[in-house]
Amino acid sequence: MVKVSVTNLAGQTRDIDAEEGLSLMENIRNNDFDDLAAICGGCCSCCTCHVYVDGGDFGKLPAMEDDEHYLLEDSEHFKEGASRLSCQIEVDGSMDGLQVTIAPEA
């Protein structure tokens, strides 16, 4: 299990034990964070799984593909160097200690 710290829209933070091989979105949803709508189910077409990567871990994550970047850039809540779509991040052991904050919906 990989420890990930998740902050919801109300500013409440809780650590979850994320399962490797699942996406970060699936892990957040599986741990009852209802703020993350993820309405396309991980198809990289909705931007409702948008999170901010905190604590300087952004550069340690796998690089994003063009389609993820295009979707995020269209979000009014996009933050360069922090925004990611959590459905596009597959959790692995290198992410232990990752801190993310759920972004407001566009």
Ligand code: FES
């Ligand atoms: S769940 Fe729709 S883009 Fe991630």
